[in-house]
Amino acid sequence: MGTGGLIVTGAAALLPRDGTPPVTTPRDAAREAAERELSKPAYHQHDPGLLQRALDRLWEWISGFFDRAATATPGGGLGLLAVALLIALAVAALWWRLGTPRRWSTTAGALFDRGPRSAADHRAAAEAHAAAGRWTEAVQERMRAVVRALEERTLLDPRPGRTADEAAAEAAASLPAHAADLHAAARAFDEVTYGGRPGDPEAYTRLRALDDTLTHTKPAAPR
Template identity: 35%
Template sequence: MPRALAVAADLPRPTRPPAQVTGAVHRVLARPEYHYPGPSLFERVQKAVVDWLAGVLTGVVGSGIGAWIAIAVVLALVAFVAWRLSTGVTRDPGRGVAVSGVRTRPAADWRVEAEAHERAGEWRLAVRARYRALVADLAGRGLLHEVSGRTAGEYRAELGANLPGAAPSFAGATELFEGAWYGRRPTAAAEAARFRQLADRVLQEAG
């Protein structure tokens, strides 16, 4: 304990008020890279159903055969509903996740934003902005239909059909974007430079 007190005494005195430090921490944690998506509506409903069934099963332990028959019927109905939902709304896994927060903006605006993020060392945001610039450029050439809510996989499939020669480079750029933005892979200057190279190849092929 005396040693710990001695070490603490050697530490420099804080120069910033606690409220300012707290505000800075909150601003940093509010940035997009620290936001993690919560469970989906389906996952929340699924958990609620499982919790309810667990409670019901706990309540009927030791009850007569009639209670168990009722539980079996309920379980069968739940399984049927889950099967119908899974067969009716399952997406093509090749389509990927939806590109969220899409705003129709000129490619030049997205590039200005990307350059600002690169100067600040915000590489994930830079890759996202350059991906949006690439999509906007291709949409301007009539090679993609830029629509809010479309997935990166849908853009990849559409470009593969409209401009096969650029498909490999666009697929590589898309993988970098999805890995950085959705997969939260480590993203730095090297990944941003690689994305720019792939985007340049796509645009050269597009003419």
């Protein structure tokens, strides 16, 4: 038997015994069938949830970011660590200097938060706070002493609910030479009371000097 006869015989052996050709599935249909099979819940019982996948993506992004930063920073990972440490120290220094951030009040509150007290009472309270290093309270009480003294001299009408800015504007009409100092004192009061800025010895010294000066200043003659 020749070579051609052997090839025919081998091919015939691969065919089914009934002589029908094998069934073949088109490629697209086979892919769709595989996708439908793999989409069944039985194959996804142990897949990570949506939150876990999101966290994995986040950590991948953070890891990639630090890898790129370490590559771009001189010194690699140690250089990046040094930069992060410097940033942390700068933030800590600002936090220590400025204190806990607070939101500015949209409207200034009343100057006096308690019942009526004399200017001497406010001065005594201010000095006690200053002696204890409580500069915020010292600034507040000294500003109240300034306004109360003007009320006692009838340069201001006693009016509950008056703000520091209103008191400065009204007092400037009778004491025009000190208008700038009065507005600066009101601004210092608002900053420590509503702006979250801590008081300091310099602000208190300026307020005390203004209080002493106004005590010996005669009001301007009305026009």
